[in-house]
Amino acid sequence: MDSTPDADAELRRRVRQQEIVAKLGQQALETDDLDRLLHEAVVAVSDVLETEYVELLELLPEGDEFFLRDGVGWHEGLVGSTTVPADTNSQAGITLRTEAPIVVDDVQSEDRLSEPALLTDHGITSGISVIVGSVDEPWGVLGTYATEPREFTDRDATFLRSVANVLGSALENERTRRELEEIYGRISDAFFALDGDWNFTYLNERAHELINPDGKTLVGKRVWDEFPEAMGQQFKAEYERAMYDQETVSFEEYYPDPLGRWFEVRAYPSETGLSVYFRDITERKERQRELELFRTLLDHSNDSVLVIDPGSGRFLDANETACRRLGYDREELLDLTVPEMDHVFDDVADWHTHVEDVKDEGSMTITGEHVRKDGTTYPAEVNVAHVELDREYMIAIARDITEHRERERALEESNERLEQFAYAASHDLQEPLRMVSSYLQLLERRYADEFDEDGEEFLDYAVDGAERMREMIDGLLAYSRVETRGDPFEPVDLDCLLEDVLDDLSLQLEETDAEVETEPLPRVRGDASQLRQVFQNLLANALEYSGPEPPRVHLEAAQREGAMWEVSVVDEGIGIDPEDQDRVFDVFQRLHSREEYDGTGIGLALCERIVERHDGEIWVESEPGEGSTFSVTLPAADESAA
Incomplete structure (x- = not known):
């Protein structure tokens, strides 16, 4: 139609x-x-x-x-x-x-x-x-x-x-x-959705931050095309299992470069696709790996290592060495607290005070007595540190110092015997030496006119030798008495002490036309009499070894790290060869003949022993012909001020 x-x-x-x-x-x-x-x-x-x-x-x-x-x-x-x-x-x-x-x-x-x-x-x-x-x-x-x-x-x-x-x-x-x-925006985890053909249909902002930092368009793109490295990892196999079995899967997997991250993943399937929630656990994995390494090191350490809860003082972990030395099974040890095992702390309150001190310092070393399961004790030196992981911990590394203590006691006994011997030897030598000196003086008074020129020279040598021997014995006696005859430590004003030293050296200063310049010196804690010996010896040496020019000496002080002061005596004298600088602190070591310079060779050794008694150090920096700088470190009188 x-x-x-x-x-x-x-x-x-x-x-x-x-x-x-x-x-x-x-x-x-x-x-x-x-x-x-x-x-x-x-x-x-x-x-x-x-x-x-x-x-x-x-x-x-x-x-x-x-x-x-x-x-x-x-x-x-x-x-x-x-x-x-x-x-x-x-x-x-x-x-x-x-x-x-x-x-x-x-x-x-x-x-x-x-x-x-x-x-x-x-x-x-x-x-x-x-x-x-x-x-x-x-x-x-x-x-x-x-x-x-x-x-x-x-x-x-x-x-x-x-x-x-x-x-x-x-x-x-x-x-x-x-x-x-709006819902996904409230999810703290990263999230993306896939359809049945593995195409992205949605990614929240966190997902873009973690897997799409370049801001590429991912919606509508196939996940395996955009992230081909996932096909060789668990991601593809687990996503397919979730999709085909219609079962939720959870797993952890590392995505290699360019992302280079560990992810914790949960995938929820539906008839239309897959909803994937994931989070970056790289830091957790790294910390877990570090803890595993730490555990390996703990189990192979010869020191006792203990992990402690700062609040209760309870042990959270312990290595095999700690369990063996303390005589506990690990489970038994983890039921104890620090105050129950360490006699340093009276109770938990005392422990809390210690925890705050460690937090302030970051770490601290203490010495205490550890109690074994059978009730016996042993001395331990413990380094304690405060750690900022997923919670607060105290890490204690304890070293059994029984052998160290025994060596210290043996050394102290040896030193004590040596001091007793040196004192006795010095004291016992004094009497025959006085007798020798007395008879030499008697010979000189009665028979001096009967000596010829050679006889007088021989007599002078004998008198001089006896005097040198007396000086050496006096020095050895002083050296042996540093530990046993020292005064208690107290605050010492080095400015005042230096004035007394300069008064004692006034004749030598005048004879050599010396100039001594000094900066303001600090207050230190020590034995004033012994410290006076130190600075008198150092200044006397600076004047003695000044060379042909009038001595020029400078004293300066600098605050060091910690509660110590460094005080230096600087001269412009003949200097010391670098090869000889360690020898100058040995007993009776002389770098020059007696005809050139006076001295017994014990002054610097005495200085070193005194400084060591004060927990300090002494050293020299010098070059031949360019002067010397002798430096000592001494404890500050007020540690809080330092």
């Missing part, structure tokens, strides 16, 4: 309407620009139905007003800013309560309708409106209008309804997407 022109035109309109609906539906699936979709939809409605006006009204949350979200034909400035009442008697209001399109051929003849000013101000006569969404959960209304009376067909209404359905689906998807984003 031949078609008529009207039939052909109607067919073309129907085909066009179907094409438009299909095009909008495809666009709704592909685009993430909802506003563009809404605008293109209202333009298409106006074009296909040949109407002057189209409105897309969004129902506001309160439910009593519409917002003109988009439209065609309205006066400038109205779209996107105008609201109209959701009057129950208006065409839009009635549309909200029915799923069927509302068709009005002539507004003037519809007494039951009360149209808002938006329509009447634009001379609207006829139109169609449909609900967007559902009656139970309406989003709004889509309407199209003409200024002339017009009979809209059922096909026109069906077309408008189809467009509204497309928009309703798009709006629902957008609402769901925003809800998911």
Whole structure:
């Protein structure tokens, strides 16, 4: 049958309407620009139905007003800013309560309708409106209008309804997407979603931070194409197992470079894809590896290593050496506290005071008595440190110092015997030496006139030798008495002490035309009498070994790290060869002949012994012909000030 022109035109309109609906539906699936979709939809409605006006009204949350979200034909400035009442008697209001399109051929003849000013101000006569969404959960209304009376067909209404359905689906998807984003945004873990073809459909911000630092577009991309290294790890096998078995999987895995991170992963399957939650556990893994290494070192250490809870003082861990030395099984030891095992601490309160001290210092070394399970004790030197891991710990490394104590006692006994011997030898030598000196003096008084020139020279040698022997015995006696005859330590003002030393050396200073310059010196803690010997010897040496020029000596002090002062005596004398600098502190060591310079060779050895008694050090820095600097370290009188 031949078609008529009207039939052909109607067919073309129907085909066009179907094409438009299909095009909008495809666009709704592909685009993430909802506003563009809404605008293109209202333009298409106006074009296909040949109407002057189209409105897309969004129902506001309160439910009593519409917002003109988009439209065609309205006066400038109205779209996107105008609201109209959701009057129950208006065409839009009635549309909200029915799923069927509302068709009005002539507004003037519809007494039951009360149209808002938006329509009447634009001379609207006829139109169609449909609900967007559902009656139970309406989003709004889509309407199209003409200024002339017009009979809209059922096909026109069906077309408008189809467009509204497309928009309703798009709006629902957008609402769901925003809800998911809000939910995922509250998730502290990284999250991404995959569809059934392993394509990314969503990644939250944390996921981008961890696996997509370059900001690539991942949505719509296949996970294995974007992260090929995952195929050789557990990731692919576990994701496939979750998807195919429809079972949740959890695992830890390392993703190699370029990410180079450890991840803890939980994958939840569904019929449409996979939801993957993951977190970066690289630091935890590194700490775990360090702890494993620490455990290996602990078990192979010859020292006792104990991990302690700072609050209770209870042992949290112990190595095999600690258990063996203390005589406990590991489980038994972990039931004890530090105050129960170490006699240094009276109770837990005393332990807490110690913990605060360690926190302030960072680490501390203490000496105490450890109690074995059988009740016996042994001395231990313990280095305690405070650690900032997942919680607070005290790490104690204890060394059994029984053998050290025994060696110390043996050394002390040996030193004591040596001092007794030196004292006895010095004392016992004094009497025969006095007798020798007395008879030499008697010979000189009675028979000096009978000696020839050689005899007088021999007698002088004998007298001088006896005097030298006396000086050496006096020096040896002083050396042996440093530990046994020293005075208790007390604050010593080195400025005042130096004044006394210079008074004692006044004759030598005057004879050599010496100049001694000094900076303000500190207060130290020590034996004033012995420290006076130290500085008198150092200054006397500086004057003695000044060379042909008048002596120039300078004293200076500097605060050292910790509670010690460094005091130096600087001269411009003949200097000391580097090879001889260690020997100068040995007993009876002389670098020059007696004919060149006086001295017994015991003065610097005595200085070293005195300084060591004060827990200090003494050393020399010198070059031949360029003077010498003798430096000593001494404890500050007030450690808090230092």
